Amino acid sequence: MQSITLIIDKRLEMSTKYKKVLESDTNRVLISRDLLGSIKIIKDNEPDLIIISDSFDDDLSDFCKQVRALTYNMRPVIVALSKSADFNDRIKVLNSGADDFLSEPVNLNEFKVRIEAHLRREFESNLDSKQMLPSKNYSMRAIKRTLNQNSNWAMLYINIANFDDYRLAYTELASDKLLQTYSAIIKASLTENDFVGKLEDNSFLVITDNIKAESIARFLTFAFDSVVNKFYAEHDLNRGYMILQGDEFAGKRANFVHFTISGISNDTSIYRDSIQILNVLERLCAMADIPDKSNYIIDRPKISAQDSVLEKEFNNNIYIYETDSALSTLLHTILNLQGYSAKIMSSFKLPKKSDVPALFIVDAGDLEKKNGLNLCYKLKHDDNFVKSKVIVTSVIHDKELVLNTGADLYLPKPYEIPALIKWVDSFIKEFNK
Numbered sequence: 001m002q003s004i005t006l007i008i009d010k011r012l013e014m015s016t017k018y019k020k021v022l023e024s025d026t027n028r029v030l031i032s033r034d035l036l037g038s039i040k041i042i043k044d045n046e047p048d049l050i051i052i053s054d055s056f057d058d059d060l061s062d063f064c065k066q067v068r069a070l071t072y073n074m075r076p077v078i079v080a081l082s083k084s085a086d087f088n089d090r091i092k093v094l095n096s097g098a099d100d101f102l103s104e105p106v107n108l109n110e111f112k113v114r115i116e117a118h119l120r121r122e123f124e125s126n127l128d129s130k131q132m133l134p135s136k137n138y139s140m141r142a143i144k145r146t147l148n149q150n151s152n153w154a155m156l157y158i159n160i161a162n163f164d165d166y167r168l169a170y171t172e173l174a175s176d177k178l179l180q181t182y183s184a185i186i187k188a189s190l191t192e193n194d195f196v197g198k199l200e201d202n203s204f205l206v207i208t209d210n211i212k213a214e215s216i217a218r219f220l221t222f223a224f225d226s227v228v229n230k231f232y233a234e235h236d237l238n239r240g241y242m243i244l245q246g247d248e249f250a251g252k253r254a255n256f257v258h259f260t261i262s263g264i265s266n267d268t269s270i271y272r273d274s275i276q277i278l279n280v281l282e283r284l285c286a287m288a289d290i291p292d293k294s295n296y297i298i299d300r301p302k303i304s305a306q307d308s309v310l311e312k313e314f315n316n317n318i319y320i321y322e323t324d325s326a327l328s329t330l331l332h333t334i335l336n337l338q339g340y341s342a343k344i345m346s347s348f349k350l351p352k353k354s355d356v357p358a359l360f361i362v363d364a365g366d367l368e369k370k371n372g373l374n375l376c377y378k379l380k381h382d383d384n385f386v387k388s389k390v391i392v393t394s395v396i397h398d399k400e401l402v403l404n405t406g407a408d409l410y411l412p413k414p415y416e417i418p419a420l421i422k423w424v425d426s427f428i429k430e431f432n433k
Contacts, residue, residue, distance in 0.1 A: 002028045003119050008038045009053040046074045046141045048122045053081040061096035068097030077118045131183040139197030139205045143274035154213035154265035156206040157281035163202035165254035169242045185223050210265035217261045221294035224259040251399040251410040260289045261296035268299050317357035318342045348375045353384045358431040364394035373405050380406025389427035
């Protein structure tokens with residue numbers, strides 16, 4: 001992405017000369033010849049560097065204070081240009097918020113080198129130290145600038161699903177290596193005219209043109225799945241999932257990491273601001289998520305009727321399969337008091353296909369019949385219930401036996417009710433994402 005330099009100078013000849021010296025493929029230069037107009041340019045473009053001259057009647061130090069107050073969120077570099085060479089004037093302006101002070105006339109070669117050095121430091125200060133990618137603030141700035149340009153663009157939101165589970169299972173050092181590898185894969189898929197930056201620890205933003213967006217997403221899903229197995233221990237690969245250790249010797253089944261990518265462009269919709277864009281990308285990304293492999297979804301021109309997309313209702317339904325009638329009554333009472341909608345099931349049969357709860361709490365049954373384990377296996381292999389979460393409680397202290405049925409959590413009996421409530425809350429929120 002090009003850096004942006006704003007020159008605030010009412011002199012036509014000098015400001016044009018400075019622009020000609022500074023403008024390049026990597027630096028876009030804007031000029032404002034009045035103070036009021038400069039405020040709008042600053043808000044719309046969030047420049048990396050602002051050059052302020054003393055060609056206005058306002059005191060230069062006062063104007064530096066105003067600009068610094070206006071830009072406290074984005075913190076651009078401010079360079080003051082003045083005809084004065086007085087030491088006290090320099091001190092006053094620098095104390096007012098300027099980062100550098102240059103006395104006119106300036107040597108144009110030195111001027112160019114100084115500005116380039118400031119821009120380089122400004123960009124480097126916004127890089128993540130581990131992945132060497134622009135930070136979230138810089139990425140949001142890139143979205144804002146793209147919206148203000150009259151060109152066709154596309155944006156990709158790239159999320160590494162199940163990353164937090166991977167970090168818990170394999171330590172922070174291993175997760176950092178995974179991030180560095182995938183950052184390199186993303187960079188390799190882009191050209192110098194594209195932008196890539198971070199949004200969160202495990203999510204990235206790519207800004208490109210609308211012609212290349214889908215081919216980039218297709219390549220990334222293929223490349224990611226091609227290397228993902230290198231980051232797992234052999235016993236996890238053989239098992240097909242990770243096991244996270246929980247409270248009270250509980251074990252949570254965790255799927256492997258995978259890319260989930262969403263994409264939008266300005267040829268399908270009109271977007272007002274960066275917050276709206278990020279919200280749309282995150283919603284599309286959630287729709288694209290497939291548990292066991294990378295996937296992408298790209299927004300298309302709408303061909304359906306207006307308001308045909310329905311908002312997903314929050315699902316807090318819980319079905320309880322428990323052979324101990326006293327325990328099932330206790331669970332039913334407590335969960336309903338907690339604000340959930342709990343229902344006791346009378347037999348270990350699949351519910352109606354029209355009834356899809358967010359969570360099942362299933363007793364595994366005894367070693368001989370294994371009614372609960374068989375039910376869990378059926379639930380996780382039925383398209384109607386595959387997204388529902390399943391907690392299996394069991395006196396059978398064989399964690400892998402339980403999790404191999406597809407259960408999301410193995411909770412050994414006896415367990416503490418507060419521990420169960422914590423897991424219920426976590427899974428209900430996960431289902432409704």
